[in-house]
Amino acid sequence: MQPMFRYTHRDTPIHRLHPLVKMVYVALTLVLVMYPITAGDMPVLLTWLGFSAVLWAVARIELQRFASLFKILLGTFIFLVLIQGFTYRGGHTPLIVLGHLKLWEADLGVMTREGTWFGLVLCVRILAATSALPLFVMTTRASAIVTAMNRLRVPQTASFMFVSALSFTSLLFEMWNSIVEAQKLRAFDIDSMNVFKRAFRAYVPIITPLILLLFRKGNDFQIAMETKGFGAPVKPTEIETLTTRPADVVWLGLIVSVFVVCTVIKFAG
Amino acid sequence: MASDTIISLEDVTFSYQEDVVALRELNLQVRQGEFVVVLGANGAGKSTLCYLLSGIVPHIYGGRRRGNVSVAGLDPWDEPLYITSQHLGVLMQDPEVQLFMPTLRAELAFGPANLGISREEIARRTEAALALTRLQGLEEHNPRDLSGGQKQRAALAAVLTMNPAILVLDEPTSQLDPLGRWEVVEAITRLKEKGDLTIVMTTHETEEILHLADQVLVLDRGATVLQGPPAQVFAQSARLEQAGVKTPALIQVRADLLGRQRQVERLPEPPGEEGACPQTGGEATPLEGRLDQLTVASVAQEIRAQVEAGRLAVRAGAVPAPLFARPDSPVILEARQLTVQYPGPPKVTALRDISLEIRQGEFVGIVGQNGSGKSTLVKCFVGLLRPQKGQVLIHGQDLRKMSVGAIARRVGLVLQNPDYQLFTASCADEVRFGLRNVGVPPEKIEARVSEALQHVGLAEEADLFPFRLSFGDRRKLAVAATLALEPEVLIMDEPTTAQDHRGRYQLVELAKRFHEERRATVLVITHDVDLIARYAERLIVLCEGQVLLDGPTATVFSQAETLRKSFVVPPVAAQLARELESLGVPPHVMTLEDLYRVLRPVQGEVVA
Incomplete structure (x- = not known):
């Protein structure tokens, strides 16, 4: 499986955008999804998600990557829709009736239309929240991220950890897949197990080798980093020169405008 | 110490914290611009020597040292790593852990x-390193997307931008395929x-360094033997x-068939090692001519001259043509029009x-x-991959209709890295699982x-924690875990990876015994x-999925031209x-042993 967080080199307006403008976009996304949520927030969230989709398209990021993100979250979405469908307090229009089990204001045996809708709103909120960071890291060079973080006074170690973690995820994916395959060869098939089996017994043969391998690789990473001067008591060089262009101001204006529109819709509605 | 000596080790003994002595009384003088190759079996102390030179010990791995070490005028023991790293760069075996x-x-x-360092200087060094490693055009690629050889060259380029005077290469080609190895050696x-860089390289691949080495150091259990x-x-x-x-095959052939070893001349003692290496010096002579000019054609020419002079006789019948094909034995595994595409x-x-x-069989x-x-292909054979098109059949039965357990009982695959599967507290538990x-x-x-x-020789270690075994023994344990399932087909993926010359055929020998004792089918993936x-x-x-x-085997190896497309070079014999x-x-x-059976010395002639 391809990890989501991978920089893809392209020459698009989003790739050329000042990293701090992209960081503003990520920050505003987080603010927007942190607003107290109601069932009526769907238009706000869809507007922001639509805006994000436009940014993804302008950045020419393959739809497949978005599909991967959706696939990862699909289980959570189904869970949210079901749990909200059956437990939403304000639900009164039955969609599916399995029986009747009253608990406070909710009837746990009935899946309601309002509850299902609220579950869908939560799903869109999660999707809006999780689509911002990948866009940032997939369109911004590592050195630009580090320089931008330095501008925000983030310590060098922390910005290096962030950047190397992005790279490390692919190694983690590879190791996970190799371990799952190795155990399948001994008839231990985690993919065919249900959630409960996985939780209770399946992860030991997978997690144990993963942790042992990570310890070992961690040592090697330390050697590779420290023999390249990491931790030297000098101010590291900023590789990337960040310059502000008129286009950055335009994009910043656009992002803030969309955010303001969403906020107005949210609180005016 | 001569004025141009850049590395100096005098009577150096090093032991890790568990009191395991890794290097004993080691002496080494390296002049600026010299290329030193360090050889030895696994556990001989090669990596420890690299760690000692680069300051990885004691700054990352602890231990005790006696004797003097000087690297570019510094003692890496006393200097922080960021100081030593400005003089000495180190490239390790596994490119994956050096690219982050x-x-x-x-x-x-x-x-x-x-x-x-200034941005302009970094840009200049980057361009120079990319040019030297021939990686231009890949600057914006994720290093993890590169091929094995490219990854190791990328790791090398990352070391070169530190602008070191000394380069330490710890088995830089051991995890690469032939093309990757060729790229890195190139x-x-x-x-x-370039001439201005001093290089210390450890390896098991003696053929690779014949044209490079100025000085060779052979270690055995931490001590210098040659x-x-x-x-x-x-x-x-x-x-x-x-x-x-x-010993490089061509040199071995010359020594064995052309009697070069009988011209006695003492090998000089290692500098400052009088008496410390009792095995040094012996019944051998320096080889004639330049080693880097040794080719199959030149050695063949020498053999031909010996045959024509009547010193060697050819006994064509000494090695009978191998029996091939068992047309009567049933098909056990079949791939039909398989197409696999990764998304x-x-x-x-x-x-x-x-x-x-x-x-x-x-x-x-x-x-x-x-x-x-x-x-x-082998992942399709064991059901880890489902082909988009085509079928895999075991005894005529479609693999897609079989459970993972049913496949595991019939086809066993031993992976390259046993550490992906070991997780229990004892070796016996690992097999029981x-x-x-x-x-x-x-x-x-x-x-x-x-x-x-018992089959793999680990009966005594049944209760031992698997990670206390050596890498080679952990691989044997993985073989035991597979053999216990009594598969009809045993597949081994790169059984010689990370093995030294002595241990490289241990796993295949296990497969051979399994093959002979049970008339089992064996597939080996290897370079x-x-x-x-x-x-x-x-x-x-x-080649390219086809x-x-x-x-x-002999017929395939005889088609050298076609083989070249896949970068496979037939064995020297x-x-x-x-x-x-x-x-x-x-x-x-196919093998040197076969060659020696065919080419025999004529009675009275002296050969090794």
């Missing part, structure tokens, strides 16, 4: 940026040709063998319409470059556990053509046999 930035450009800038050769110019060191094949080091991005077609049959070698489809998963009755499990451990020549009766060569060649075919040497000679 999302783009190659960021990777190359990482080291000098940490030292506060980059190292260019570095040597030290000197390569021509002198490689003349001592018996001692090299004792130390677990392979990407980018999409990669790993197998293209492959059809082949494996018959019961065959011992088959599978070779090809990384990315040629070898691993994908698979047996329980496939539903073997509890009363039969113990017998099968002890039989499997080691000597292994194929020695064990496999049939050879399949894959079968390039498939047939008796096979190449010599083809060169000497006009003298009556049969073309099916």
Whole structure:
């Protein structure tokens, strides 16, 4: 499986955008999804998600990557829709009736239309929240991220950890897949197990080798980093020169405008 | 110490914290611009020497040291790593753990940026390193997307941007395929040709460094056993063998067939080592001529001259043509028009319409470059991958209709890295795990556990924690865990990886015994053509997802032109046999042992 967080080199307006403008976009996304949520927030969230989709398209990021993100979250979405469908307090229009089990204001045996809708709103909120960071890291060079973080006074170690973690995820994916395959060869098939089996017994043969391998690789990473001067008591060089262009101001204006529109819709509605 | 000495070790003894002595009384003087090769079996102390020179000990791994070490005028023991790293760069075996930035450009800038070097200088060094390692155009690629050889060259380039005066290379080609190895050795050769860099390189691949080495140091259990110019060191094949080091095949042939070892001359003692290396010096002579000019053609020419002079006789019948094909034995595994595509991005077609049959009792070698489809093919055979098109059949039954457990009982795959599967507290538990998963009755499990451990020689270690075993023994444990399931087909993926000359055939020997005792079918994926020549009766060569060649091993190795497409070079013995075919040497000679049976000294002539 391809990890989501991978920089893809392209020459698009989003790739050329000042990293701090992209960081503003990520920050505003987080603010927007942190607003107290109601069932009526769907238009706000869809507007922001639509805006994000436009940014993804302008950045020419393959739809497949978005599909991967959706696939990862699909289980959570189904869970949210079901749990909200059956437990939403304000639900009164039955969609599916399995029986009747009253608990406070909710009837746990009935899946309601309002509850299902609220579950869908939560799903869109999660999707809006999780689509911002990948866009940032997939369109911004590592050195630009580090320089931008330095501008925000983030310590060098922390910005290096962030950047190397992005790279490390692919190694983690590879190791996970190799371990799952190795155990399948001994008839231990985690993919065919249900959630409960996985939780209770399946992860030991997978997690144990993963942790042992990570310890070992961690040592090697330390050697590779420290023999390249990491931790030297000098101010590291900023590789990337960040310059502000008129286009950055335009994009910043656009992002803030969309955010303001969403906020107005949210609180005016 | 001479004025141009850049590395100096005097009476250095080092032990790790557990009191394991890793280096004993080591002496080494390296002049600026010199290329030193360090050879030795696994555990000989090669990596420890690299750690000692680069300051990784004591700054990352602890230990105790006696004696003096000077590297570019500094003692790495006393200096912080960021100081030593400005003089000495170190490249390790595994490129995966040396690349941690999302783009190659960021990777190359990482080291000098940490030292506060100016942006312009970093750009200049980056361009120079990219040019030297021939990685231009890949600056914005994620290093993890590169091929094995490119990754190691990227790691090398990242070291070079630190602008070191000394480069330490710890088995830089051991995890690469032949093409990757060639690419890395080519980059190292260019570095040597530049002339201003001092290089210390450890390796098991003696053939690779023949044209590079100025000085060779052979270690055995931490002590120096041989030290000197390569021509002198490689003349001592018996001692090299004792130390677990392979003598390059062409040198071995010259020594064995042309009697070079009988011209006695003492090898000089290593500097300052009088009496410390009692084995040094002996019945050997420096080889004549330049080692880097030794070719198959030149050695064949020498043999031809010996035959024509009547000193060597050709006995064509001494090695009978091997029996191939068991047309009567049933087909056990079959691939029918297999096509496998990885979704990407980018999409990669790993197998293209492959059809082949494996018959019961065959011992088959599978070779090809990384990315040629070898691993994908065997993953289809064990059900880890489902082909988009085509079928895999076991005894005529479609694999898709079988459970993972049912497949595991029939086809066993031993992976390269045993550490992906080990997780229990004891070796016996590790073997039990698979047996329980496939539903073997509890009363039969113990017998099968002890039989499997016995087979691989780990019966004594049954209660030991698997990670206390050496890497080689952990691989044997993985074999035991597979054999316990009593599969009809055993597949081994790169059984020689990370093994030294002495231990490299241990796993294949286990497979051979399994093959002979149970008439089992064995498939071995490898880059080691000597292994194929020695064990496999049939050879399949894959190239770009298709079968390039498939047939008796000798026949396949005889098609050198076609083989070149997949970067597979036949073993030296096979190449010599083809060169000497006009003298009556049969073309099916594959190993040096076979060659020696065919080419015999005429009575009264002195040969080794």
